Amino acid sequence: MAGSHSHWRTPRSCDVYWSEFKHCKSLFNRFHEYYTYGRAPDCQQWKEDYYTCKDWETNHSTHTKESLQESERKRVAEQRKFTPVWELRQTPPADWHLPLNQGKPQDP
Amino acid sequence: MDQNSAKEDGSSNKGPLQDTKEPEKQKAAAESKQKEEDLGYSLYPERNSSKYAQGSIGESLFTFKHKCQIMLQFAMDTSPYAKLLLGAMKSSGCAVYKDRHFSCEDCDGTVSGGFDAATSQIVLCQNNIHQQAHMNRVVTHELIHAFDHCRARVDWFSNFRHLACSEIRAANLSGDCSFVNEISRFNFGLKEHHQACVRGRALRSILAVRKVSREEAERVVDEVFDSCFHDHAPFGRIPHAKKDAKFAYRDYENRDRYYANL
Numbered sequence: 001m002a003g004s005h006s007h008w009r010t011p012r013s014c015d016v017y018w019s020e021f022k023h024c025k026s027l028f029n030r031f032h033e034y035y036t037y038g039r040a041p042d043c044q045q046w047k048e049d050y051y052t053c054k055d056w057e058t059n060h061s062t063h064t065k066e067s068l069q070e071s072e073r074k075r076v077a078e079q080r081k082f083t084p085v086w087e088l089r090q091t092p093p094a095d096w097h098l099p100l101n102q103g104k105p106q107d108p
Numbered sequence: 109m110d111q112n113s114a115k116e117d118g119s120s121n122k123g124p125l126q127d128t129k130e131p132e133k134q135k136a137a138a139e140s141k142q143k144e145e146d147l148g149y150s151l152y153p154e155r156n157s158s159k160y161a162q163g164s165i166g167e168s169l170f171t172f173k174h175k176c177q178i179m180l181q182f183a184m185d186t187s188p189y190a191k192l193l194l195g196a197m198k199s200s201g202c203a204v205y206k207d208r209h210f211s212c213e214d215c216d217g218t219v220s221g222g223f224d225a226a227t228s229q230i231v232l233c234q235n236n237i238h239q240q241a242h243m244n245r246v247v248t249h250e251l252i253h254a255f256d257h258c259r260a261r262v263d264w265f266s267n268f269r270h271l272a273c274s275e276i277r278a279a280n281l282s283g284d285c286s287f288v289n290e291i292s293r294f295n296f297g298l299k300e301h302h303q304a305c306v307r308g309r310a311l312r313s314i315l316a317v318r319k320v321s322r323e324e325a326e327r328v329v330d331e332v333f334d335s336c337f338h339d340h341a342p343f344g345r346i347p348h349a350k351k352d353a354k355f356a357y358r359d360y361e362n363r364d365r366y367y368a369n370l
Contacts, residue, residue: 092201
């Protein structure tokens with residue numbers, strides 16, 4: 001829809017993509033990727049997303065929008081690539097906000 | 109060596125034991141005490157009664173309560189790990205209030221903190237936390253348990269898989285297993301050492317609060333490790349240090365824009 005297209009914003013601002021790219025490439029992060037996963041980090045996508053983001057700022061093309069959306073959806077999917085051990089709640093635990101029992105009465 | 113442990117409970121009687129002459133009551137009391145020990149409550153002797161009355165001179169002179177409370181406030185105000193978790197919990201409907209959901213207490217010699225699911229409280233061991241960096245880490249670790257309690261149906265009491273999962277996540281995401289922390293424990297390792305550390309610390313935490321064999325605990329940790337190691341909520345990444353945590357917090361603050369434009 002033409003209306004939603006003009007209101008669309010990049011999921012992150014362009015400088016965020018650049019700072020993520022620089023952080024990804026840093027010695028600190030490369031060390032920790034090895035320390036955690038035993039491999040080198042893959043930072044290329046952050047750089048591409050930065051350029052796509054800058055592209056969007058200049059020409060607002062559907063292609064750049066979809067490219068960025070696809071990249072981010074992949075990132076979200078990556079974060080969800082596991083089978084949860086537990087069932088997620090719809091509402092928080094009922095007793096979270098209940099006051100503490102100061103005297104701690106004996107339960108029967 | 110300090111360690112965190114998750115302390116959880118279903119429905120055990122936590123009142124102080126009464127000295128009675130009736131055999132039924134004595135038996136019930138003994139059973140209750142056994143249940144408390146089974147759930148690790150003996151590590152936190154002040155959960156039922158404290159040595160000094162609250163607000164007394166004895167408390168201010170002979171305990172680290174005040175120091176603990178100051179360090180806690182500082183952690184909540186300045187640590188990006190804590191701020192992100194507090195924000196995420198508020199979004200999930202579990203707003204955290206320092207006076208209600210945190211308790212500074214004296215604990216058994218080796219423990220740094222715990223999460224009491226029965227009272228929805230995080231216990232901070234004031235006699236074992238003396239540095240701000242340590243406080244930040246303990247607060248983060250326990251808030252991860254609280255976060256799991258808030259957003260999922262975690263059966264702390266009888267499901268070892270759930271317990272193991274939350275311990276894996278807490279060790280993974282709190283900075284417990286950072287390179288620097290491991291070196292300070294003389295655990296030298298490089299390639300994928302983070303994972304080995306997470307496994308080891310989760311194992312230790314389980315063994316500290318449950319009467320279960322090492323083999324059984326290892327089996328459960330192995331079973332759930334792949335799933336729980338890759339669950340990075342609410343960080344979206346493994347925050348190895350403050351910079352990662354700051355980036356994660358930035359993402360959290362921008363989450364509305366992010367998901368609206370996916």
